[in-house]
Amino acid sequence: MNDKEIPPSERQALLVAEYALGVLSAEERLQVEELVRQDPEHQAQLAAWQRHFADWLNEFPVVEPPAHVWQGIQQRLFPTEEPAASPGRRWNNPRLWRWTTGLALAATLVLVLLVLVRPVQVAAPALLARLEQSNGSLAFSVTLQGDGRQLLFVPTGKPDWPDRSAEAWIITTDGKPHSLGLLDDAKGVTLPVPAGLASALTPGTVLAVSLEPPAGSPTGLPTGPVIAQGKIIAL
Amino acid sequence: MASPETNPEPVALNVLLQACGQGNRLAFETLYRVTSSRLFGVCLHYVGDRAETEEVLQEAYTAIWLKAGTFDATRSSALTWMATLARHKAIDRRRAQHRHEPLDSLAEWPAAQSVAEDFEAYRQRRQIELCLKTLGKDQQTYIRVAFFEGYSYAELAARHSIALGTMKSWIRRGLLQLRACLGL
Numbered sequence: 001m002n003d004k005e006i007p008p009s010e011r012q013a014l015l016v017a018e019y020a021l022g023v024l025s026a027e028e029r030l031q032v033e034e035l036v037r038q039d040p041e042h043q044a045q046l047a048a049w050q051r052h053f054a055d056w057l058n059e060f061p062v063v064e065p066p067a068h069v070w071q072g073i074q075q076r077l078f079p080t081e082e083p084a085a086s087p088g089r090r091w092n093n094p095r096l097w098r099w100t101t102g103l104a105l106a107a108t109l110v111l112v113l114l115v116l117v118r119p120v121q122v123a124a125p126a127l128l129a130r131l132e133q134s135n136g137s138l139a140f141s142v143t144l145q146g147d148g149r150q151l152l153f154v155p156t157g158k159p160d161w162p163d164r165s166a167e168a169w170i171i172t173t174d175g176k177p178h179s180l181g182l183l184d185d186a187k188g189v190t191l192p193v194p195a196g197l198a199s200a201l202t203p204g205t206v207l208a209v210s211l212e213p214p215a216g217s218p219t220g221l222p223t224g225p226v227i228a229q230g231k232i233i234a235l
Numbered sequence: 236m237a238s239p240e241t242n243p244e245p246v247a248l249n250v251l252l253q254a255c256g257q258g259n260r261l262a263f264e265t266l267y268r269v270t271s272s273r274l275f276g277v278c279l280h281y282v283g284d285r286a287e288t289e290e291v292l293q294e295a296y297t298a299i300w301l302k303a304g305t306f307d308a309t310r311s312s313a314l315t316w317m318a319t320l321a322r323h324k325a326i327d328r329r330r331a332q333h334r335h336e337p338l339d340s341l342a343e344w345p346a347a348q349s350v351a352e353d354f355e356a357y358r359q360r361r362q363i364e365l366c367l368k369t370l371g372k373d374q375q376t377y378i379r380v381a382f383f384e385g386y387s388y389a390e391l392a393a394r395h396s397i398a399l400g401t402m403k404s405w406i407r408r409g410l411l412q413l414r415a416c417l418g419l
Binding site for chain 1: 381
């Protein structure tokens with residue numbers, strides 16, 4: 001099919017499809033990006049193509065990049081800064097990457113808390129907490145869902161706690177832990193924010209995860225080791 | 236992407252990417268932690284060489300940071316947006332790698348079809364797979380090959396010993412049919 005055989009009405013749509021498939025040259029891609037920028041219809045089409053093709057992309061294996069890649073990115077983007085000043089400095093330590101090879105949980109947890117104060121579609125994130133312990137990989141991302149009534153904990157690493165349960169806690173300013181519920185090491189878990197605690201989800205509040213018996217803490221307070229904790233901060 | 240236990244919540248990623256668009260470096264760092272193994276896997280598939288893939292991943296995240304402000308969560312998910320961007324970077328690198336090599340050396344690449352065959356189990360329930368089945372055999376094959384190999388029309392034609400016009404025709408007709416079937 002050469003260009004003459006394509007109905008003029010379809011040419012641009014075809015370009016968008018070719019862009020998504022990946023057969024265009026880098027120069028042609030720039031042209032399509034310009035085309036798409038100017039036309040919401042093409043924008044929507046491209047997004048739809050990419051969603052469909054993402055089904056294929058999703059099947060590529062997950063491979064952990066070495067730590068120096070992140071350092072390289074920082075140097076490219078923020079070359080004039082002293083790396084040690086970065087809050088992520090510790091993540092550059094290769095030892096912190098061992099979780100990817102399946103080392104012990106206690107050395108490897110990070111918890112991210114994301115709190116949205118407004119509906120997701122329009123809101124910028126308001127709060128973020130990263131909870132980590134001794135080693136720097138993410139173990140969960142947590143978002144506030146349903147207008148602040150639910151917390152969604154999603155494991156992002158490969159935590160492993162055979163025969164035990166991980167229980168999430170919020171530590172209120174009086175120092176008391178309040179259970180949020182049990183987490184799952186394989187999939188996201190939505191936990192309701194307990195009545196009266198929604199107002200505690202503010203910068204500075206501590207969140208923690210402890211290991212407990214399979215049914216959760218029998219006492220209502222943490223009984224096992226705290227494997228991750230950190231503070232909510234404002235984004 | 237591949238395994239449920241490492242599948243971060245899409246909404247969380249959207250929020251992080253939007254925060255990057257506002258210049259939030261903590262969000263960027265977090266986003267990197269959560270997504271880099273997925274994007275590295277994508278890039279590694281296309282680039283092959285690990286050291287080169289690391290460079291491509293750096294290029295990709297640099298671009299992600301710089302372009303984050305253009306991300307539109309109402310149209311795309313952050314992971315799809317990022318993976319697509321990374322894939323394009325990887326495709327460019329792959330093409331540059333092989334621009335001056337004799338075609339024989341391309342035979343060392345795993346055949347894209349064998350890659351595609353691995354995904355048989357995932358195909359059935361997907362709309363794109365259902366629609367792909369409505370196309371002619373060659374169209375099906377080379378749309379898939381084009382995606383998984385990441386080559387231009389000319390490279391695909393040379394690599395598979397098919398006339399350039401024929402290759403273009405198969406893929407273009409296939410894409411237009413696919414578009415109709417997908418309702419785009």
